Amino acid sequence: MKLIYYILSILSIATITGCSNDDSQTLSNAVLASANEIKFEANGSTGKMITVYADADWIAEVPEWVTISPSEGTGTTDVTISVTDNMRDGTPDRPRKATLVFKGATLASRAEVIVS
Helix, strand or coil: CHHHHHHHHHHHHHHHHHCCCCHHHCECCCEEECCCEECCCCCCCCCEEEEEEECCEEEEECCCCEEEECCEEECCEEEEEEECCCEECCEECCCCCEEEEEECCCCCCEEEEEEC
């Protein structure tokens, strides 16, 4: 009887801990990008495309002056990166530089792309 109680206890614990609403369970264990750095002109730049490679879902973090489409995906996905003009009073403003992060489930499963 103790053996049956012990087995049922283990199964109930496994069921409780196995059912989670944590999004990281579906995020990728490996994320790579086809470029490490992308450069844009200060004014009138067109969007540039890179490819994100992943074995599951990924999400992106971007600064406010950068737009990407799509900002999340599953598996291998082409991503278009665009930036707002960097002009002040008709002349180029100070250069901007930021890092886009395509994230998977862990710190090791992320790809970084420098945008300037």
